[in-house]
Amino acid sequence: MKIASHVATISIATIISASAACAATPATVSISNRSGQKIYFQPESSLNYSEVMANDTLITINESPAYYRLMGGNGEFYPVFVTPGSSTEISVGNDGVTIKGSNEKENNFIAANPYVCRTPKSIKPYSSEWVKYNENEIVRLDSLIDAAGMNPEFAATHKLYNRYTFLNQRLGGVALAKVFRPNGKKVEVSEDFYNFLDTLGFKDERILTIPKWFDVVNKAIETKESRGLLPVSNDTYMTIYAKAIDNEKVRSHFLVNLLALTLKRNYLNDFSRQLPEIRQFITDDSASARLKELEKEFAEKTRTAANVAAGTPMPDFMFKDVDGKEFNFADFRGDYVIIDFWFTGCAPCRAEMPYFDEVAKAFDGKGVKFISLSVDTGDELYAEWEKMMREKPHAPGVLSVNLPDGFNSPLLKTLNIHGVPRIMLIDREGRIVESYAKRPSDPKLRQQLESLTAKN
Numbered sequence: 001m002k003i004a005s006h007v008a009t010i011s012i013a014t015i016i017s018a019s020a021a022c023a024a025t026p027a028t029v030s031i032s033n034r035s036g037q038k039i040y041f042q043p044e045s046s047l048n049y050s051e052v053m054a055n056d057t058l059i060t061i062n063e064s065p066a067y068y069r070l071m072g073g074n075g076e077f078y079p080v081f082v083t084p085g086s087s088t089e090i091s092v093g094n095d096g097v098t099i100k101g102s103n104e105k106e107n108n109f110i111a112a113n114p115y116v117c118r119t120p121k122s123i124k125p126y127s128s129e130w131v132k133y134n135e136n137e138i139v140r141l142d143s144l145i146d147a148a149g150m151n152p153e154f155a156a157t158h159k160l161y162n163r164y165t166f167l168n169q170r171l172g173g174v175a176l177a178k179v180f181r182p183n184g185k186k187v188e189v190s191e192d193f194y195n196f197l198d199t200l201g202f203k204d205e206r207i208l209t210i211p212k213w214f215d216v217v218n219k220a221i222e223t224k225e226s227r228g229l230l231p232v233s234n235d236t237y238m239t240i241y242a243k244a245i246d247n248e249k250v251r252s253h254f255l256v257n258l259l260a261l262t263l264k265r266n267y268l269n270d271f272s273r274q275l276p277e278i279r280q281f282i283t284d285d286s287a288s289a290r291l292k293e294l295e296k297e298f299a300e301k302t303r304t305a306a307n308v309a310a311g312t313p314m315p316d317f318m319f320k321d322v323d324g325k326e327f328n329f330a331d332f333r334g335d336y337v338i339i340d341f342w343f344t345g346c347a348p349c350r351a352e353m354p355y356f357d358e359v360a361k362a363f364d365g366k367g368v369k370f371i372s373l374s375v376d377t378g379d380e381l382y383a384e385w386e387k388m389m390r391e392k393p394h395a396p397g398v399l400s401v402n403l404p405d406g407f408n409s410p411l412l413k414t415l416n417i418h419g420v421p422r423i424m425l426i427d428r429e430g431r432i433v434e435s436y437a438k439r440p441s442d443p444k445l446r447q448q449l450e451s452l453t454a455k456n
Contacts, residue, residue: 357395
């Protein structure tokens with residue numbers, strides 16, 4: 001990592017302490033910055049970087065090793081491997097970065113042999129050649145790790161680190177590419193692209209050391225589900241997910257992370273419905289401690305979301321199609337209604353559109369109405385929505401409309417809608433079934449609709 005030299009000099013002592021839940025010895029990382037530029041030092045799994053200032057900064061880790069990232073103001077980064085009880089000295093200057101201390105050999109190896117899942121431009125992303133190139137690269141790095149005579153624990157952990165970097169790109173990269181394709185067009189992958197899921201297991205608790213391990217495991221399990229390798233069940237999906245994980249400790253931490261994600265997405269019904277069944281699988285002490293905090297958060301969210309709880313009448317409201325024709329929500333009584341709140345500048349919203357159309361097509365004539373409700377306002381955004389609606393093919397059963405006043409609408413305030421996409425499911429009497437329903441790309445939404453429409 002090269003950072004331009006400036007006159008300013010900063011000495012920073014960063015104390016990385018062990019979690020209160022464990023007895024690990026704190027690790028010390030001292031950073032000397034002679035570049036004059038801002039320096040950031042965060043866990044690799046963190047998305048929000050905080051500047052390391054000229055004072056002590058407390059960062060909590062557990063008893064396991066952790067991957068951190070030193071980042072300069074020019075955007076270049078430098079990975080740092082930290083173990084509990086270790087001492088690390090980092091120096092940043094005009095000639096780059098040097099790292100000394102307890103894990104000096106390991107950190108120098110990481111710097112000399114990075115794996116970032118890049119392939120030559122001649123190789124098409126997500127093709128068979130792309131997969132093979134990355135698999136060969138990982139095997140090559142494995143041999144270098146073995147030849148370097150590294151500490152066995154680091155060697156095993158870093159091999160996992162490289163594999164999970166690849167898995168994150170293989171699974172998450174495809175999903176991200178879909179988000180940024182026009183109108184959510186599907187990304188082409190090789191025919192055997194997902195074959196590895198058939199034998200993918202999670203047996204090594206070192207996984208918990210890997211940055212973004214939960215994202216990878218969750219995406220792998222969701223992909224298995226969507227491809228028919230796991231059964232789809234709204235009522236017991238967390239139990240199904242739990243049984244797909246071999247290691248008891250990994251399973252425990254996966255489930256509390258999944259519950260945390262459920263709360264973040266405001267799937268409150270899922271939390272209350274699934275927790276009694278999966279509590280038996282949360283056996284790790286630190287995971288159990290976190291679960292208690294999540295239960296407190298659930299209670300508070302349930303209290304604040306009482307106005308959109310299941311069974312609450314959906315307020316009536318007016319919306320217009322691209323030709324100015326007005327509709328009232330009350331006109332749709334007698335059918336189940338799926339409402340997709342979105343706007344044209346929302347890439348994840350547009351990525352969901354093909355799935356929304358597919359679900360609508362599957363339930364055409366089965367008593368379910370699909371309302372694609374744009375919250376675009378202002379001349380520029382409204383014009384973009386109008387253009388898109390006139391050019392986009394319309395799926396059977398989908399009513400594409402716009403909500404006057406958009407995010408300033410009293411309706412959105414009543415429904416606690418502060419961001420999109422947001423999917424709502426309403427029953428035939430106009431009552432809320434799910435204020436935060438699954439997205440159309442999730443097969444559990446389709447299963448829920450199948451269950452509801454089969455009752456009558």
